[in-house]
Amino acid sequence: MSILLGRSPGRPTPEAAPAHTGSRTTRILGAVTLAGVVGLCLCAFIFSPPDSRPGPEAGTRIGQFDAVRLMYVHVPAAIWTYVALGTCAMASAVYLWRRSAWWDRLAHACAEIGVVLCAITLITGMIWGRPVWGTWWEWGDVRLVTTLVLFLVYAGYLAMRSVPAAPEARARRASILGLGGAVLIPIVNRSVEWWENRTLHQQSTLEELRIEDLTLFTLVLGIFVMGVLALWLAVHRFRLAWLEAEAESAGLRAALAERRAEAAEPAAPTAGSGEGTPSAGAAGS
Amino acid sequence: MREVLLVAAKDLRIELRSRVLLFQVAPFAVATLVLLGFALDADRSALRHFSAGLFWVAVLLTALLAAQRSVAVEHAGRAADALLLSATGPARIFAGKALALAAQLAALELLLGVAMVVLYDARIEHFGLAVASAAAATVGIAAAGTLYGVLAAPLGVRETLLPVLLLPVFAPVLIGATRAFGDALGTAAVNGWAWFGLLGLFALVYAVFGALAYGPLLEAET
Amino acid sequence: MTHAGYIAAGWSISAALLVGYAVMILLRGRRLSGRVPARRRRWMTAED
Numbered sequence: 001m002s003i004l005l006g007r008s009p010g011r012p013t014p015e016a017a018p019a020h021t022g023s024r025t026t027r028i029l030g031a032v033t034l035a036g037v038v039g040l041c042l043c044a045f046i047f048s049p050p051d052s053r054p055g056p057e058a059g060t061r062i063g064q065f066d067a068v069r070l071m072y073v074h075v076p077a078a079i080w081t082y083v084a085l086g087t088c089a090m091a092s093a094v095y096l097w098r099r100s101a102w103w104d105r106l107a108h109a110c111a112e113i114g115v116v117l118c119a120i121t122l123i124t125g126m127i128w129g130r131p132v133w134g135t136w137w138e139w140g141d142v143r144l145v146t147t148l149v150l151f152l153v154y155a156g157y158l159a160m161r162s163v164p165a166a167p168e169a170r171a172r173r174a175s176i177l178g179l180g181g182a183v184l185i186p187i188v189n190r191s192v193e194w195w196e197n198r199t200l201h202q203q204s205t206l207e208e209l210r211i212e213d214l215t216l217f218t219l220v221l222g223i224f225v226m227g228v229l230a231l232w233l234a235v236h237r238f239r240l241a242w243l244e245a246e247a248e249s250a251g252l253r254a255a256l257a258e259r260r261a262e263a264a265e266p267a268a269p270t271a272g273s274g275e276g277t278p279s280a281g282a283a284g285s
Numbered sequence: 286m287r288e289v290l291l292v293a294a295k296d297l298r299i300e301l302r303s304r305v306l307l308f309q310v311a312p313f314a315v316a317t318l319v320l321l322g323f324a325l326d327a328d329r330s331a332l333r334h335f336s337a338g339l340f341w342v343a344v345l346l347t348a349l350l351a352a353q354r355s356v357a358v359e360h361a362g363r364a365a366d367a368l369l370l371s372a373t374g375p376a377r378i379f380a381g382k383a384l385a386l387a388a389q390l391a392a393l394e395l396l397l398g399v400a401m402v403v404l405y406d407a408r409i410e411h412f413g414l415a416v417a418s419a420a421a422a423t424v425g426i427a428a429a430g431t432l433y434g435v436l437a438a439p440l441g442v443r444e445t446l447l448p449v450l451l452l453p454v455f456a457p458v459l460i461g462a463t464r465a466f467g468d469a470l471g472t473a474a475v476n477g478w479a480w481f482g483l484l485g486l487f488a489l490v491y492a493v494f495g496a497l498a499y500g501p502l503l504e505a506e507t
Numbered sequence: 508m509t510h511a512g513y514i515a516a517g518w519s520i521s522a523a524l525l526v527g528y529a530v531m532i533l534l535r536g537r538r539l540s541g542r543v544p545a546r547r548r549r550w551m552t553a554e555d
Contacts, residue, residue: 021536050509065509070517077521096501116528120521127517131510152453159449163440173436176498177450180432183494184454187487191457194483195464229525236532243539246547 021239029232036225043218044072051215067131072218074124076226077117078147084114084230085154085181092178095171101245104171107178109237111157113230118151145192146185153181167245288373292381297388299358306389310354314347314393318400329406336407337466337473338459340397345426345455347393349448352430355386356438375500379431383495387427394419410471418465418481422458425488429454432495435502457487 022030051068052061064071091107125144126136138144157177161170300306321339325331332339359382398419401407409415433451437443465480467473508514540548 019537019540020533021540022533066514067510069514073518073521116524120524123520123524124517127513127520131513149453149456156446156450156453160437160440160446163442163446165440169439172501172504176432176436176502179498180454180494183490184457187457187483187490191460191483194479195460233529233532236529236536240532240536240539243536243543243548246543247539250543250547 021236021243026232026235029228029235033225033229033232036221036228040072040218040221040225043214043221044069048072048214048218064132067128068215070124070128072222073226074121074128075219076222077120077124079223080226080230081114081117081121081147081150083227084110084117084234085150088114088154088157088178089182092175095175096179101167101171104175105238105241105245107175108161108241109234111154111161111178112237113233115151115154115158116233117226117230118147118154122147122151142189142193146189149188150181150185153184157181167248288377289381289384292373292378293384293388296355296358296382296385300354300385300389305354306351306392310347310350310389311393311396313350314343314397315400317343317346318397318404322404332405333407333470334472336401336405337470338463339405340401340407340466341422341459341462343397344390344394344422344462345452345459347397348390348426348430348455349451351386351389351393352434352451353444353447355382355389355431356434356443359435360438375503376496378503379496379499380492383424383427383431383492386431387423390423390427391420394423407470407472409469411469411477414477414481415466415469418462418469418477418484421481421484421488422462422465425458425484425491426455428488428491428495429458432491432498432502435499458484461487 048069050063050066052063052065054060055062088107088110091103091110095103095107125147129138130136157174160177161174163170165173318339321343322332325335325339402409430451433454434447437447437450440446461480461483464473464475465477465484468475468477468480
C-alpha cells in the first residue's frame with residue numbers, strides 16, 4: 001500500500017508540497033519506462049529480424065515478415081489488459097468483503113488502464129490481422145471476439161462510474177459490475193469457442209514464430225516495459241482517484257464550514273439583505 | 286418460496302393493471318421483427334435461414350425494455366424501500382422479480398414465436414428443444430436483466446446506461462440461443478442440446494450471482 | 508521493410524493513446540491537487 005500512498009502517512013508537510021500526483025516512486029518508474037521504450041524501439045525496429053522461414057516450395061519464404069514487429073506492442077498490451085482487468089475484478093471482490101475505499105479506487109484505476117490497453121490490443125490486432133490473415137476482423141476467432149466483449153463490458157463499467165452518485169453507493173454498484181465482468185468472460189469465451197469451432201489465432205505466439213533469440217528477447221522486453229508503464233499509470237491513476245474523492249469531500253466541508261460561520265455570526269448585514277446561500281453554493285460547486 | 290411468489294405476483298399484477306407490456310412492449314417486439322425483415326430484403330429463404338438469430342435479437346431488445354420497466358416500477362414512489370422493510374431477504378426479492386420478468390419474457394417470446402413462423406416462414410422441427418432452450422435462455426436473461434436493472438435504476442441516465450451494461454452480457458445468450466434454435470428450426474446442423482447446456486449454465490451462474498449481489502445493491506440504494 | 512504502413516500505424520496509434528491518457532491523468536492530478544489541502548495528499552509526505 002505504501003507504494004500507492006507514500007511511505008509516511010500523516011507526517012506534516014511543508015506548504016510547498018508539489019501539486020501533482022508524482023513522487024519518487026513514480027519518477028523511478030517513469031525513468032525506467034522511458035529508457036525501456038528507447039530500448040524496445042531499438043530492438044523492435046533495428047536489431048530484431050523479420051519473421052521468415054523457407055516455404056514448402058524451394059526458393060519461397062513464408063512468415064509474418066516485418067508485420068511481426070506489431071507483436072511487440074500487441075502481446076504485451078494483451079497480457080497487461082488481462083492482468084489489469086483481473087486485478088479490477090479481484091479488487092472489486094475484496095471491496096465487497098472489506099468495504100474499504102482503498103480497494104474501490106484500485107479497482108477503478110485498474111479498470112481504466114485495462115480498457116486503454118484493451119483498446120490498444122484490439123487496434124494493433126486488427127492492424128496486424130489485415131496483412132497477415134488478410135482481414136481486419138475474424139468472427140471465427142475466439143480470443144478476438146472474447147476480447148471485444150471484455151472491452152465492451154469494462155467500457156460499460158467506466159460509463160457507470162462516470163455517472164455522479166454518492167461515493168459509497170457508486171462503489172458498491174461498481175464492485176458488482178467489476179465482479180460481473182469476471183463471471184461473464186469465461187462463459188463468453190466458451191460460447192464463442194463452440195460457436196465457430198475453429199481459430200486463426202496463434203495458439204501461442206511464441207511457438208508459432210521461428211524463435212530467433214532476439215525476437216524472444218524483444219517480446220519479453222516489450223512485456224516488461226509495458227508492465228512498468230502500466231504500473232506507473234496505475235499509481236498515478238490511483239492517486240488521482242484519491243484526489244477526486246478528497247476534492248469532493250473538501251468542497252463539501254468548505255461549504256459546510258462557510259454555512260456554519262454564517263450561522264454563528266449573523267452580523268454584518270450587507271446590501272444583499274441576508275443572502276448567504278450564493279457563496280456557500282459557489283464553494284460547494 | 287412463498288415470499289418469492291408474492292414478489293413475483295406483485296410485479297405481474299402491476300403489469301396486468303398498467304398494460305405497459307401489452308400496449309407498449311409487445312408492439313415494440315413485433316415492430317423489431319418486421320424491421321429486421323426489411324433489413325434482409327424480402328428474400329424468403331434468407332429470412333427462414335436467419336430466423337433463429339433475428340428472433341433472439343428481437344427478444345433481447347425487448348428484454349431491455351422489460352428489464353427497464355421492472356425496475357422503474359420499483360423505483361417509482363420508493364417502493365424498493367417498502368420491499369426492504371418487509372423483511373424479505375434480498376435473494377428472495379431478486380428471485381421474485383426475476384421470476385416475474387421471466388414470465389413476461391415468456392409471454393413475449395410466445396408472441397414473437399408466432400410472428401416468426403408467420404413472417405419468416407420458420408418451421409419448428411424439434412419442439413422440445415425449442416421450448417427447453419427458450420426457457421433456459423429466458424431465465425438467464427431475466428436474472429441478468431434484474432441484476433443490472435437494479436444496478437442502473439437509481440441513476441438519472443438509466444435509459445442509456447442499462448443497454449450499455451446489459452447488451453455485452455447478453456452476448457453468450459444470443460450465441461447459444463441462436464444455435465440451439467438453429468437446430469430446433471432445422472437451419473443449422475449443430476447439436477442443439479449442447480447449446481441448451483450452455484444456456485442453462487449461464488442462467489445458473491447469473492441466478493446465483495444475482496441472488497448474492499442483490500443485497501449489497503439494495504443497500505447501496507438507501 | 509514489408510508492411511511499413513501497418514507497422515507505423517499500429518505503433519503510432521498505440522503511442523498516441525498511451526501518451527494522451529498519461530497526459531490526461533497528470534494534468535487532472537495537477538488541477539485537483541490545488542483543491543486538496545497538502546496534509547490530505549499523503550504521498551507528498553514521502554521524503555522527496
